[in-house]
Amino acid sequence: GAVVSQHPSWVICKSGTSVKIECRSLDFQATTMFWYRQFPKQSLMLMATSNEGSKATYEQGVEKDKFLINHASLTLSTLTVTSAHPEDSSFYICSAGSVGGSYEQYFGPGTRLTVT
Amino acid sequence: GENVEQHPSTLSVQEGDSAVIKCTYSDSASNYFPWYKQELGKRPQLIIDIRSNVGEKKDQRIAVTLNKTAKHFSLHITETQPEDSAVYFCAASIGDKLTFGTGTQLKVEL
Numbered sequence: 001g002a003v004v005s006q007h008p009s010w011v012i013c014k015s016g017t018s019v020k021i022e023c024r025s026l027d028f029q030a031t032t033m034f035w036y037r038q039f040p041k042q043s044l045m046l047m048a049t050s051n052e053g054s055k056a057t058y059e060q061g062v063e064k065d066k067f068l069i070n071h072a073s074l075t076l077s078t079l080t081v082t083s084a085h086p087e088d089s090s091f092y093i094c095s096a097g098s099v100g101g102s103y104e105q106y107f108g109p110g111t112r113l114t115v116t
Numbered sequence: 117g118e119n120v121e122q123h124p125s126t127l128s129v130q131e132g133d134s135a136v137i138k139c140t141y142s143d144s145a146s147n148y149f150p151w152y153k154q155e156l157g158k159r160p161q162l163i164i165d166i167r168s169n170v171g172e173k174k175d176q177r178i179a180v181t182l183n184k185t186a187k188h189f190s191l192h193i194t195e196t197q198p199e200d201s202a203v204y205f206c207a208a209s210i211g212d213k214l215t216f217g218t219g220t221q222l223k224v225e226l
Contacts, residue, residue: 032212043205043216044160093159097212103148103167105214107159 003027004096006108013084013115020080021111023094029074030096034105035067038091050077084115118143120208122217130225135193137220139206142187148209149182149189153202154219160205164191196224 003026013019023033031052036044048069049057056069068080081088091112097105119142129135141149147168152160166173166180166189173180179192189208193200201224206217 034212034214043218045216046214049213091157095214103209103212104150104162104165105212109159110157112157 002096002104002106004030004094004106004108006092006094006111008111009109010112011114013113015085015115016083018080018082019084019113020078021092021094021113023077023079023096023108025075025096025106028096030077031074032097033071033077034095034097035069035077035079036093036095038093038110040091044093047079081113084113086115089113089115118146118208118210118213118215120206120215120217122206122220124220125218126221126223128223128225129196131196131198133196135191135196135200135222135224137191137204137206137222138188139190139208139217140186140188141208141215143208143210144184144187145210146208149180150207150209150214151178151180151191152205152207152216154205155202163204193222196222198224198226200224 005024007022033050035047038044047062050069050071052071058064071077091110093110094108095105122139150165153163154160164178164180177194182189204220207214
């Protein structure tokens, strides 16, 4: 149980275009999802907390107009990287947590974004 | 906000030896401390976790200890095997929000 999927697993886009990444909880409802970014050989950095039916909460230094988050249902959150640039190339990972009172977070498999 | 420091950044051990990774956290309100193993290009995989009301937890070859007073927690892996080679991250959580350590590249050599 507690499976999280992401789509796509990898994407290559041209500079200036937008890319949407989907995060789905497959067998449970997630009122809260989290989006992380991980650069090569670095740690996971929380970008934003996505709350179903309300605006996302962004971490300091993360541009909310560049990284658009939508959490329209209890099983789907999306991250759109707008006007992507090569420096946005990274591994993006979502997670969902607090299932049945557990503190554990369940991570998606990640999306490798390369901006050329 | 929470700050988590992790040491060492790299660790090489011989197969069968023990490995210890240490983390410190800054916010005394943190109440959940998971450890993750991440292989290249894959998602973080929870290997063990501990809550703030527990001092030690063990699961086969893996154990975690927590010292709330000192704000330290450590991962202990005994009888290391080549398949233990990966990057390990500690994390500290206040509520749902996880803050990760900087990671430790563990290499288990034959």
